[in-house]
Structure formats: C-alpha cells, structure tokens
Amino acid sequence: xxxxxxxxxxxxxxxxxxxxxxxxxxxxxxxxxxxxxxxxxxxxxxxxxxxxxxxxxxxxxxxxxxxxxxxxxxxxxxxxxxxxxxxxxxxxxxxxxxxxxxxxxxxxxxxxxxxxxxxxxxxxxxxxxxxxxxxxxxxxxxxxxxxxxxxxxxxxxxxxxxxxxxxxxxxxxxxxxxxxxxxxxxxxxxxxxxxxxxxxxxxxxxxxxxxxxxxxxxxxxxxxxxxxxxxxxxxxxxxxxxxxxxxxxxxxxxxxxxxxxxxxxxxxxxxxxxxxxxxxxxxxxxxxxxxxxxxxxxxxxxxxxxxxxxxxxxxxxxxxxxxxxxxxxxxxxxxxxxxxxxxxxxxxxxxxxxxxxxxxxxxxxxxxxxxxxxxxxxxx
Amino acid sequence: xxxxxxxxxxxxxxxxxxxxxxxxxxxxxxxxxxxxxxxxxxxxxxxxxxxxxxxxxxxxxxxxxxxxxxxxxxxxxxxxxxxxxxxxxxxxxxxxxxxxxxxxxxxxxxxxxxxxxxxxxxxxxxxxxxxxxxxxxxxxxxxxxxxxxxxxxxxxxxxxxxxxxxxxxxxxxxxxxxxxxxxxxxxxxxxxxxxxxxxxxxxxxxxxxxxxxxxxxxxxxxxxxxxxxxxxxxxxxxxxxxxxxxxxxxxxxxxxxxxxxxxxxxxxxxxxxxxxxxxxxxxxxxxxxxxxxxxxxxxxxxxxxxxxxxxxxxxxxxxxxxxxxxxxxxxxxxxxxxxxxxxxxxxxxxxxxxxxxxxxxxxxxxxxxxxxxxxxxxxxxxxxxxxxxxxxxxxxxxxxxxx
Numbered sequence: 109x110x111x112x113x114x115x116x117x118x119x120x121x122x123x124x125x126x127x128x129x130x131x132x133x134x135x136x137x138x139x140x141x142x143x144x145x146x147x148x149x150x151x152x153x154x155x156x157x158x159x160x161x162x163x164x165x166x167x168x169x170x171x172x173x174x175x176x177x178x179x180x181x182x183x184x185x186x187x188x189x190x191x192x193x194x195x196x197x198x199x200x201x202x203x204x205x206x207x208x209x210x211x212x213x214x215x216x217x218x219x220x221x222x223x224x225x226x227x228x229x230x231x232x233x234x235x236x237x238x239x240x241x242x243x244x245x246x247x248x249x250x251x252x253x254x255x256x257x258x259x260x261x262x263x264x265x266x267x268x269x270x271x272x273x274x275x276x277x278x279x280x281x282x283x284x285x286x287x288x289x290x291x292x293x294x295x296x297x298x299x300x301x302x303x304x305x306x307x308x309x310x311x312x313x314x315x316x317x318x319x320x321x322x323x324x325x326x327x328x329x330x331x332x333x334x335x336x337x338x339x340x341x342x343x344x345x346x347x348x349x350x351x352x353x354x355x356x357x358x359x360x361x362x363x364x365x366x367x368x369x370x371x372x373x374x375x376x377x378x379x380x381x382x383x384x385x386x387x388x389x390x391x392x393x394x395x396x397x398x399x400x401x402x403x404x405x406x407x408x409x410x411x412x413x414x415x416x417x418x419x420x421x422x423x424x425x426x427x428x429x430x431x432x433x434x435x436x437x438x439x440x441x442x443x444x445x446x447x448x449x450x451x452x453x454x455x456x457x458x459x460x461x462x463x464x465x466x467x468x469x470x471x472x473x474x475x476x477x478x479x480x481x482x483x484x485x486x487x488x
Numbered sequence: 489x490x491x492x493x494x495x496x497x498x499x500x501x502x503x504x505x506x507x508x509x510x511x512x513x514x515x516x517x518x519x520x521x522x523x524x525x526x527x528x529x530x531x532x533x534x535x536x537x538x539x540x541x542x543x544x545x546x547x548x549x550x551x552x553x554x555x556x557x558x559x560x561x562x563x564x565x566x567x568x569x570x571x572x573x574x575x576x577x578x579x580x581x582x583x584x585x586x587x588x589x590x591x592x593x594x595x596x597x598x599x600x601x602x603x604x605x606x607x608x609x610x611x612x613x614x615x616x617x618x619x620x621x622x623x624x625x626x627x628x629x630x631x632x633x634x635x636x637x638x639x640x641x642x643x644x645x646x647x648x649x650x651x652x653x654x655x656x657x658x659x660x661x662x663x664x665x666x667x668x669x670x671x672x673x674x675x676x677x678x679x680x681x682x683x684x685x686x687x688x689x690x691x692x693x694x695x696x697x698x699x700x701x702x703x704x705x706x707x708x709x710x711x712x713x714x715x716x717x718x719x720x721x722x723x724x725x726x727x728x729x730x731x732x733x734x735x736x737x738x739x740x741x742x743x744x745x746x747x748x749x750x751x752x753x754x755x756x757x758x759x760x761x762x763x764x765x766x767x768x769x770x771x772x773x774x775x776x777x778x779x780x781x782x783x784x785x786x787x788x789x790x791x792x793x794x795x796x797x798x799x800x801x802x803x804x805x806x807x808x809x810x811x812x813x814x815x816x817x818x819x820x821x822x823x824x825x826x827x828x829x830x831x832x833x834x835x836x837x838x839x840x841x842x843x844x845x846x847x848x849x850x851x852x853x854x855x856x857x858x859x860x861x862x863x864x865x866x867x868x869x870x871x872x873x874x875x876x877x878x879x880x881x882x883x884x885x886x887x888x889x890x891x
Contacts, residue, residue, distance in 0.1 A: 111802035112809045370887055385890045390883035396883060398819045405798035405816075427791050479787035488762035488777050488786070 109412040111217045111405060117183050124187035134457050140194065147272045148308075148316030149194040150401070158227025158330045163201055167209060171221035174451035177415035178349060182346050182407060189360025190282050192464050194315045196230055196356075199269035202350040204231025207277045207294060211334035211342040216296055220275065232273035234264035234320045235343060242473040244279075244343045245289045249279035249322060256328070258282075258295065260303070260322035270318025271308040273299055279343055292340045294333035301325050313460075313467040320358035351472040352410045355428040358468050359400075359407050360431070362439040365461035366396055369443045376448075389446060396442060399435040406431045423485050426478040433475040436465035493698075495566050499573045506542045508535035512846060513578045518857075520704060524585045526617025526661050536580070536588065544583035544613040550588055553596065557608035586655070587611035587618040589741040591664045591683075594734045598681075607662075613669070621651040621665030621684070621708060622731070629877050632675045632728065638667035640717070645669070645682065647690075647713040653871065657693045657706030661686055664734075665710075670725050681727035683719040690714075700863035701846070735873065739821040742872050750759045754887075761786040761831070765838045782838055789830050796823055815886045822878035825868035832858070832865040 113121065131153065140148060157163055165181045167173025174180075185197060205224055208217060208231060223229035240246040249262025260280050267276065275298045285289030299306060303325030309317040335343055370393060373384030383389060410428040413421040439464030444451035451458050473481070510533070516522045519530060523540055542548050546560060551567040554557025562570065591781040592611050595604055605768030610616035627634040636649025647667055654663065663684050670678030684691070690713035695703035703802045722730045762777060765786070770777045777783040803817050835858050844856045869875040884891045 110805050110809075111798060112805040112811070138864045174841070251590040257809065318538060370889070373889060382890050387880070389886075390889050391876065393887055393889065394879040394882035397815070397887060398823055401819055402792070402795040402799055405802045406795045408802065409798045425793055430787075430791050431795050476784060479784050482791060483762075483783050483787045484563070484776070486759045486762065486787075488759050488765075488771075488783065 109416060109418075109478070111408045112349060113183070114473070117470050120180060121183045121187060123160070124162070124184045127157075128187045128191045128193065130376070131156070132188070132191045132284075134191050134460060136195055137192050137314075137460065138457070143336070145358070146308060148269070148314065149196060149272070151327055154195050154420050155227040158225065163197075163227050164225035165220060166206065167202065167225050168403075170344060171209075171217060172225040172230070173221070174346040178411040179282070179408075179415050181353060182411040183351055186360035186363075187405075188365040189357035192313075192361060194273065196232075196269040196316070196349050198353055198421055199232045199267075199273070200224060200230045203233035203268065203346055204261055204273070204277050204355050206346045206349050207231075207233060207333065207342055209298065210345060211294060213330075215330070220296075228282075229274045229472060230269065230272055232270050232276050232318075233279075233346065234270065234276045235263060235269045235279040235347075236266045238263070238265055242477050244347060245292065245340055246287050247279050247281050247292050248286045249278070249280040251282050251295060253282075253447065254326070258327050258329075258331065260295065260297065260325045261321050264299070264320045264322075265333075266309065266311075267318045267320045269316045270320050271306050272316055275299055276320060277333060278320075280340055282321075284337075289340055291337050292343065294342060295327055295329060295331045296333050297322075297325065297327055311467060312424035313464045347472055348422055349414060350406070351425050351429050352414055354468055354471060355407045355410060355425075355432040358432040358436045358465070359403055361461055361464055361468075362403065362436045363485065365439050365443045365458065366400055368458060369439075369446050372447055383446075386406045392442060393446075396435075396439055397455075399438065402432045403428070403435050423482060426473075426485070429473060430440055430475045430478040430482065433469040434476070437462075437469055440465040448464075492565055494567060494649060496569050496573065497572055502546070502765065503577055503579070507577060507579055508539055510535050511539055511579055514580045515832040516580065516702065520656075520702075523581060523583050523614065524656065524659065525583050525587070526659060527615070527661050528661075529614070529617070540614050546640060547612055549583040550592065550612045553592065553608065553612065557596075557604055558612040567735070571882070580768070583614045585611075585614075586587070586620055587615060590620065591618050591735045591736050594664075594721065594730060597733065598730050602718075603683075616662055617656070617660045618687075619654045619657045619660035619663050619706075619708075621654055621663045623651065623653045625650060625652055629678045629874055631731075632679065634666055634679065636665065636667045637671070637794075638669050638680060638715070640669070641714075643717050644714045645680075645717060647710040647715055649710050651708045651710075652696070652705070652781055653706055654693070654706045654708045657686075657708045658695055663691075663708065664721075666727055666731055669727075673725065678725055679727040679731065680724050681721040681730040682715055683721065684710075684713065684715050685710075688713050688715065697729065698864065700860045701858065702864065738872050742821050742824065742868075745824070752773025759790060761789065761834065761838060764835060768814060768839045768842055770838070782834075786838070789827070789834055793827055793831070796827060799823075799851055801836065818878075818882050818886050821872060822875055824880070826875065828868050829865045832862040836862045864886055 110432060114448050124481045161174050162184050164173035165176045169175045202267055208220055219280060220229060224231060234242065237248055241436065251258040251260050260278060262280065275296055278295045278297050278366060279292055280295060281291050282293040297304065305321040307319045373389060373393065377385050406428040410424040413424040443458050447458050451454050525534055533842060547555060547558055548560045548570060551560035551570050552564060553560045555561035588611060592608060595607055600753055622631060624636060625633050636647065636651065638645040638647045638762040651665060663686055665682050665684055666679050667682050670679050690711040692709045694707045696705045696707055697703050765777050765782060766773055770779055799816055806814055842851060842855045845856050845859060847856065
C-alpha cells in the first residue's frame with residue numbers, strides 16, 4: 109500500500125475543502141442546533157453532495173456509484189470533519205448502504221441503492237441496544253417467523269440519523285441467547301412499517317440519533333438481508349468500515365481544532381507577548397502535532413488496508429480508532445485550555461470540537477476497547 | 489521496473505556467490521560488536537571481515553554514493569532492492585558507523601574534491617572509523633556555546649579543549665569536530681567544522697561509564713593539537729550550517745534505528761512483549777494475558793510503534809512521489825526515541841522481579857539485557873538533541889510559534 113494521495117485524490121480533497129469552507133461553515137451546524145432542527149442536517153446540501161458524486165463514492169457504477177473506495181471517501185470526510193458537517197455519510201453511505209451492498213439481494217440493491225446514491229433515500233443501521241455498548245453480538249431484539257414473514261420486537265438506541273432514515277437495516281435475533289454469535293439476522297425495514305416507532309434523541313454533538321422501537325412490526329420474507337442467523341459477519345464488516353470512516357472525520361476535526369488553537373496562540377497577547385511564545389504551551393502544541401501526524405498515518409493505513417482487502421485490515425481499523433479517539437480528546441481538551449475563558453463559552457466555536465470528539469470517541473468503541481481488540485487479534 | 493527486476497536477479501546471484509554462508513541469520517551480541525570498521529576493528533568471526541571486504545569491493549557498503557569515490561552508484565530504487573535482498577538472506581550489515589551515516593553525506597555535500605578523495609573511499613571500505621566531536625562539558629543543548637579553541641598558526645590550527653559524548657571515541661581513527669575560531673563573533677558565527685586525525689599528538693580519550701554499566705561514550709581532550717587548515721570543511725567560521733546539516737543526517741539515522749523495524753509487516757509477527765509476559769508468569773502460550781493493565785500497556789506501545797512505522801512509510805512514499813519532505817519528518821527523532829524508552833521500561837515491568845538483576849546467578853542473559861537496555865534507553869531522549877530541543881524545533885519551524 110502507498111501512503112500518499114494520488115493526483116485524483118488530491119483533486120478530490122481540494123474540491124471538498126473548497127465546498128466545506130464555502131457552503132458549510134461551522135455556523136451552519138450551530139444554526140441547525142439552535143433551531144432544534146428535527147433532521148439535524150440539510151437535505152438540500154445532501155442532494156448537492158450526491159450530485160458532486162460523494163454519496164456514491166463506495167458504490168459500484170451499476171447502482172449509479174463511482175466505484176471508488178474508502179481511501180477516496182476518507183478524503184471527503186476529512187474535509188467535512190474540519191467544519192463538523194453533520195450530513196449522514198456514516199449512517200446512510202457506510203452503515204446502512206454498505207450492509208445492503210454486501211449482504212443484500214440484487215432485488216434489494218436495485219430498489220434502494222440508486223436512490224441512496226442520488227441522495228433521494230436514506231438508510232440507517234439499527235444495531236445498538238441499551239447495555240450492549242460496543243459489543244455487536246449482544247442483540248436482544250427478536251425476529252420470530254410468522255407465516256412466511258417475520259415479526260420484530262425490541263428497542264434500538266443511538267441509531268445514527270435514525271429520525272431521517274427511509275429504511276433501517278435492523279439486527280435482530282432469529283435464534284440463540286442475547287450474547288450468542290450465531291442467530292443474528294439482518295432485516296431491511298422501511299421506516300413507515302406498522303409497529304415501528306422512531307423518537308429523535310438529543311446528544312451532546314446535536315447530531316441526529318434516534319431510539320427505534322419495534323412493537324410486533326411485521327415484515328415480508330423479502331426483508332431478510334443475507335442468510336438467516338448469519339448477520340454478525342456483515343455487521344462486523346460494516347462497523348469496521350464505519351469506524352475507519354469516522355476516524356477520517358475525526359482526523360479532519362482534530363486538525364481544524366489544532367489549527368485554530370495554533371492561530372490563537374500566535375495572536376493572543378498576555379504579559380505583552382503572544383502566549384504561543386511560552387514554552388509551557390509550545391511543547392504541548394508540538395506533542396499534539398506529533399500525535400495528529402500519527403493519526404493521519406493510521407487513518408491512511410486503515411482505509412487502504414480495507415480497500416485492499418488486507419487480512420490485517422481489522423487490526424488497522426483498531427489502530428486508527430485507538431489513536432484517533434485519544435488524540436481527538438487530547439486536542440479537544442487542550443484547545444479549550446489554550447483558548448482560556450473564551451474557550452468555555454458557547455459563543456465561541458472551539459467547544460463544538462470537543463463535543464463532537466467525545467461522541468466520536470464513544471462510537472464504535474473507545475481507545476481502550478480497541479486496544480483490547482488489538483491484543484485479542486494479536487493473540488494475547 | 490524490468491530493469492529493477494534484472495538488477496534484483498543480479499544481486500541475488502552476487503549474494504549467492506559472495507556472501508559467507510555461515511553469516512546467514514548471524515546477529516551481533518550488541519551494538520558495540522557490529523562491523524564498525526577502522527584500524528582498531530575486531531571481528532567475532534573472520535567471515536565478518538570477509539563480508540565487509542566483498543561488499544566494499546562493489547561499493548555496496550555505501551550503495552548510493554558515487555562510484556568515483558568508491559560508492560555503489562546505485563539509484564535509491566536499486567539500493568532498496570539491495571536492502572531487501574540482503575534482508576531476505578538474513579545477512580548482517582557489512583558495515584555501519586558515523587562515517588557512512590554522518591560525515592560521509594556531509595563531505596559529499598560540503599567537501600572539496602580533494603577532501604572527498606582523501607576520506608570517502610576509506611569510509612566505504614571500512615578502513616577508517618569516525619567519531620563526533622560536538623558536545624562539551626558546558627555545551628549540551630546549547631551546542632553553539634562551545635569553547636574548544638582553534639588558533640591559527642600559519643597552515644595549521646592549534647586546538648585546545650574537551651569534547652564529551654564522543655561515541656566510541658576510544659575506537660575511532662578520525663573525529664569531526666566543532667571548534668571556535670572567532671571568539672569575538674556571535675556564537676554561531678565563530679565556529680569551524682574541522683576534521684582531526686585522532687593519532688595526532690595531544691589527543692587523549694577516556695571512556696565514560698554510564699548508569700547501564702557500559703561505556704559507549706568517551707571524553708576526548710585536545711592539548712595543543714596541530715591540525716592542517718586544509719582539514720576545514722566549508723569555510724572558516726561557517727561551520728554552524730555544516731553542523732546543522734550533519735545533525736539532520738544524525739536524526740535520520742536515529743529515527744531509522746528506532747523506526748525501521750516498526751513499519752511494514754511487524755504487526756504480523758507475534759507480540760514480543762506478550763511472549764515476554766508469558767515467560768514471566770503472565771499466562772499460557774496462546775492465551776490472553778492475566779494482567780489486564782499490562783496487556784493494555786503492551787497494546788498501547790505496539791499501536792504507537794505501528795502508527796510511527798506507518799508515518800515513516802508515509803514520509804518515504806511522499807518522497808518517492810516527488811513531494812518535498814513534509815512536516816511529519818520533524819517528529820522522527822522525538823517519537824522514535826520516546827517509543828524505545830517506553831518499550832524498554834515496559835519490558836522491565838513485564839519481566840518483573842527477573843528484570844532486577846545486574847549480573848551473576850538467578851538471571852539469564854536476556855533478563856540481564858532487559859535491565860541494561862532500559863537504563864541505556866534513558867539516554868535516547870538526551871543524545872542527538874534532547875526531546876525538549878526537538879519540541880522547540882517543531883514549535884518554531886513547523887508550527888511557526890514565536891520566540
């Protein structure tokens with residue numbers, strides 16, 4: 109693998125950076141929050157991103173996609189991460205969309221993917237439950253056979269962009285106990301299905317997340333995604349992809365929070381000099397820079413390993429998430445500390461970075477969780 | 489690419505014909521035993537000298553240096569192929585040292601034609617071993633404050649002063665030294681970069697014992713040492729910029745030492761730290777370690793090492809793609825040495841009471857080595873520019889923070 113951007117990727121990065129700064133300043137995210145916007149992101153802007161080809165990056169041309177990989181998607185997500193853009197890449201393009209792409213039948217893919225790629229339909233993945241934390245095989249939602257279809261019962265939480273989704277990919281148990289690896293099935297469930305209730309959650313980063321309840325929700329046999337009882341492998345695969353994508357976003361956010369902090373250190377005058385001349389701050393800034401550089405390498409390694417189908421890809425993903433989780437929090441905390449009192453105010457934008465960093469850290473496993481997974485994958 | 493593959497075939501045939509078979513898989517007992525060359529060189533087995541001589545005869549001890557000075561004249565791609573093939577055959581380095589890594593590249597950039605012809609071939613053939621005369625008892629991080637005086641008398645300088653931390657000074661033939669030639673100028677502007685033959689009358693060397701019990705460093709004294717003016721590199725009083733360029737080569741060398749084994753495929757091999765733990769009561773072969781805290785710390789060190797290896801690779805890939813060196817290269821010395829310190833300290837904690845031996849019964853060689861390596865590594869963040877100086881450099885040159 110080559111850890112350098114190709115010319116096409118450089119161009120994509122430039123386009124995305126220009127778009128982010130012109131069309132999506134951080135003030136937009138603030139306005140969505142202040143309006144308690146029920147969707148939490150902008151549907152017109154999402155449509156524009158689809159027209160730019162970004163939504164279709166990791167989908168085959170047969171479904172209207174660009175047939176590119178996560179190395180390209182990461183470049184876009186990094187640029188959008190810099191402005192904390194809340195559009196539903198993780199939920200629709202990666203979690204829902206990739207589950208459908210990898211496990212779905214041709215009929216299911218033809219029905220959903222072209223509309224998804226065009227920015228006209230949104231998918232979300234409903235897998236997490238209260239108390240399941242980051243354990244993908246802890247699934248208590250049940251799907252029992254009835255007639256030739258299934259009936260779903262249970263409650264999913266923190267469904268990313270759940271209150272805007274047109275359909276859910278739902279992890280539900282068709283066999284086994286709550287912590288068994290076997291017996292988990294995936295279902296494609298339209299949001300308007302009877303017995304499905306969606307409730308918007310309000311989280312610290314103000315992005316869209318929802319509780320999705322299934323109260324004897326009946327779905328036809330064609331709703332099953334992949335083979336019955338064998339959903340865990342797909343779940344693990346798409347969450348790995350989403351983790352790498354999230355790391356790319358985190359890389360962008362931490363880079364921007366750091367750049368803003370360095371700018372502040374150069375311009376804030378105390379004791380008659382810029383505070384950036386103090387060694388107590390310089391050394392901490394240099395350490396942050398060092399850690400961010402390592403995160404960049406880790407993210408580039410992870411998305412390239414995934415694109416190449418490398419046997420070590422899972423390890424690379426845990427490496428990236430462990431590094432990015434700690435560094436995002438480090439930078440988020442230091443950014444506020446170095447901004448001083450103004451950094452504590454809601455009026456200033458720097459606090460938005462720490463809020464998003466905390467949510468990203470605790471999504472798909474924090475640093476300690478990924479180090480434990482690394483140890484397990486390395487055999488100790 | 490076809491040319492490169494042809495070259496690979498040539499290298500493979502050459503190695504098969506010339507490398508002593510007994511050296512495959514050979515490892516040196518420690519850093520000090522490696523092939524450093526020089527007039528006082530000793531070799532654990534005669535094949536090591538033979539290996540040096542055949543490699544030097546092709547200039548492959550310095551693969552990318554120009555052929556006219558005895559180097560291999562290879563492109564960087566060809567040199568990489570050579571490295572890969574030597575590694576594939578598990579052959580030990582034919583020659584290492586500060587000649588190859590520090591003064592050689594400096595001479596190629598700043599030396600006169602006569603100086604290159606005088607010194608480079610001897611470095612390539614491993615005939616002359618070099619040491620570094622930079623730090624002084626009162627000039628550590630503040631290197632430019634150095635006081636070793638060189639007073640001109642006709643065609644010679646007369647040098648007086650003391651250098652410290654001259655690595656392997658007692659085993660070296662020549663020293664490249666920073667000397668003060670103008671005490672009245674601003675401190676950086678009165679320094680000259682001078683090559684000194686260690687056999688000149690007035691040069692004396694005393695080894696310094698470290699907390700690890702070993703003595704890789706020396707104190708080198710100059711008492712009225714007469715050095716030809718022709719041994720000045722670049723101009724008189726212009727030594728500081730040469731000195732800084734050489735420090736760049738030195739940091740690359742240090743980063744390479746700590747980073748080269750961490751990139752690429754290292755994660756595919758078993759965890760050395762976990763295996764160390766299993767040998768010291770932390771669990772069964774193939775199972776999870778029984779101490780969750782040490783397990784987490786092992787993963788943390790390994791993850792950081794891998795991320796560091798990827799960063800070195802990223803820097804090399806960018807260079808190959810024709811980009812200017814990016815800011816990432818400035819962190820190599822800092823992070824590589826800190827990682828080595830973390831790994832060696834963690835190794836001691838994993839081995840537990842068995843890492844406490846200094847010598848004698850009850851401890852095997854590996855355990856005794858862990859103790860010494862931990863202590864030796866404490867110097868990593870000091871030698872070659874302290875971590876604090878590296879942080880200052882990053883803050884100033886990369887981040888642009890004001891003085």
